[in-house]
Amino acid sequence: MVKFNAKNLNIWFGQIHALKGVNIEIEANEILSVIGPSNSGKTSFLRMLNRLNELHANFRMSGWLEFDREEIKRINVESLRKRVGMVFALPLPLPLSIFENVAYGVRMHGEKNRGKVAGIVEGALKQAYLWDEVKDRLGVSAFKLSGGQQQRLCIARTLAVAPEVILFDEPCSGLDPISTAKVEEAMLRLKKDYTIVLVTNNVKQAARVGDRTAFFLSGELVELDRTQKLFTAPADRRTDGYIRGEFG
Amino acid sequence: MRKLKEFFVERLILICGLASIFFVILIFLFLTKEGLAVFKSVRPLDFLLGRNWYPISEPAQLGILPLIFGSLLVTLGAAVISIPIGVACAVYIAEIAPLKIKEVLKAGIELLAAIPSVVLGFIGMVTLVPWVKTTFHLPTGLTALSGSIILAFMAMPTIVSIAEDALYSVPKSYKEGAFALGATHWQTIYRVLLPAASSGIVAAIMLGIGRVIGETMAVMMITGNAAVIPHSILVSVRTLTATIAAEMGEAVVGSEHYFALFAIGIVLFIISFIINVTADLFLHKRR
């Protein structure tokens, strides 16, 4: 089943042409890795999928983008973002307690029953492998957690609103190797219930977790293939150069 | 239901966002509504350039030239005092003062800005006015000079804080470049920093002067309020603002005098409008 389908997608921020004629299909329950050097358009692409680019004052787009066979522009933006969650590059807890961070989205979608909220929070924290580390101090500020814990808290926060797709925007860029391994492990287990799009600077990470991998360069989708194929026998010379570290 | 509530809240926010424009227009509208009526009996040019302000004589003479001169003289005096001191203080705070002293100085300047003008006027009355009287052997110390000195203290906080901001926001690289060429700290300040911050400093001076022209209570209390064209800074003067404040209480609503005071209000509004818009342009040029 196809979750996202983009046809000739172009976007601009003011004068900058950030995505150029991108065609891509994202399957349900796959992990799609998106790689490319900085300013290649990979994050702009990710932020198209939950319409976060629209916060930018001079944003324009053309082409077609649909989610679950519905044109994305016609979906109510709040319900779209509820269905398509996002984990940001840096751990970004809200200035609230651990519990309230996870409960935030749930409450915003109108859930008032305390018991229900608590249940959802516990479930989400367990899914993100954080519950055991924080269950005794749910009331303390989320800023008290370590970087890796904060990032898993952000994952839990995203899971709590029960999305169908999770977008990861370089989720490990600020983390040490051990925390990175934990986050990657969480991603692999989440795959069975969610569709995952992972933007990463780390080529090896893309190879480790991605079912398929997309390579972006200067706003263009250069190549999209099964991860193993793309990393062993890339069709495009530029892909080959990038994964071998010739430019970055 | 939630959608509906948010719709109304966001409409309300938009309305309040526009409120400032609304109030500016409202102020101008009501000033002109009451003020333009005076031009039924006085020609605008006679009003602005008339040399006699006798609003309650029969017939009334409504020339505000002495008041304009009064305002100009006091403002000029205040500018001469406050601009060099204010800019120098801004340079000291921004560049020379050690961090701790800097914080204390900034708090002191904020303190000065917070002192109500009526308190400054009172202090001027009991300390400065007698001093001016004895020093210059005058019949009265209620002079333009006294007004200028007190007003300089009301302009200085504005000048210092905005000029300090302007100096502070000069990119560090300018300064480092000058140092790298072997310039002393002082050379760097007056050859590099001051020119680089000049448009911000101009804005600071303009806003400081704007504050002086609009100041009312302190001037009214210590300039003596004589509505004659001054020939020296050591005589009593009456400013535009003080005239309104002192006479509105006695003017009958709807009388010629009442309209004339509103017309002075229009003049003040236009002056402050010009000063603020120009200063804002200078501030934006910097960015």
Place this chain on the structure above:
Amino acid sequence: MRNTQRSQKIAFFFLFLATLLIVVPVGLIVVIIIQKGLPAINWQFLSDIPRQGMRAGGIFPAIIGTFYLVLGAIIFALPIGLLAAIYLSEYAKDNILNRIIKLAIVNLSGVPSVVYGLFGLALFVVFLRFGASILSGSLTLGIMILPIIVTTSREALESVPQSFREVSLSLGASKWQTIRHIVLPNAIPGILTGTILGLGRAAGETAPILFTVAAFYLPQLPKSIFDQAMALPYHLYVISTQVPNVDEKIRYGTALVLLFLVLFMNLVAIIIRYNFRKKKKW
């Protein structure tokens, strides 16, 4: 080289001198008022009405009048100012309208206080027939302090990191929910600072209340918002220029109470800001 060093020393000395020329008089003013005003301060001075043509007794009605005026001004200006700040920080796009609003705010903050007085007289006292009353005075002061509240609140709102907004929106919260639950709570200290600064300004201003509310002498307290009231700054003006032979002690005492009130509010604002900066979590 010696020469440039010496000219630097001389220049720095003059800069220092200029700073002293501002700071020392300010210190002197405060010290003189405290020194000469403190002997006048006692319970009777603060709680009694003025007696013997304001040459004796206390200043209680003026304190109460100022309290009502400031309260009224803030009730009017805070909601409008805060919502205007939210508009500018969260909704306004970078266009002409936004530019005009900002210009209008700059202008409001530059309009001379006595012109506010004229405006209040023409609109509230005469046109809307509120008469010289607490209502007229409060509204006039409220419009006057609006730019202070808008500017400081807007700065406070804009200092909340953009990433918090993105996180909240990415979870599917609406724009207003994001403002209400994330942006506003984190901007409260800044908004509070601006509000208190506005209060201080309103408490100290005289010219806007001259023709809109202030009573020369009023032995009883105001009973409703349509009554006239005495006010501290106007009272100080009256006893120092309009009434002959007032004991100097009473003048200084009144000045001290007013100065204390205004500086105390400013101090509170500074402390809130300082603590907030120290505790900032991001």
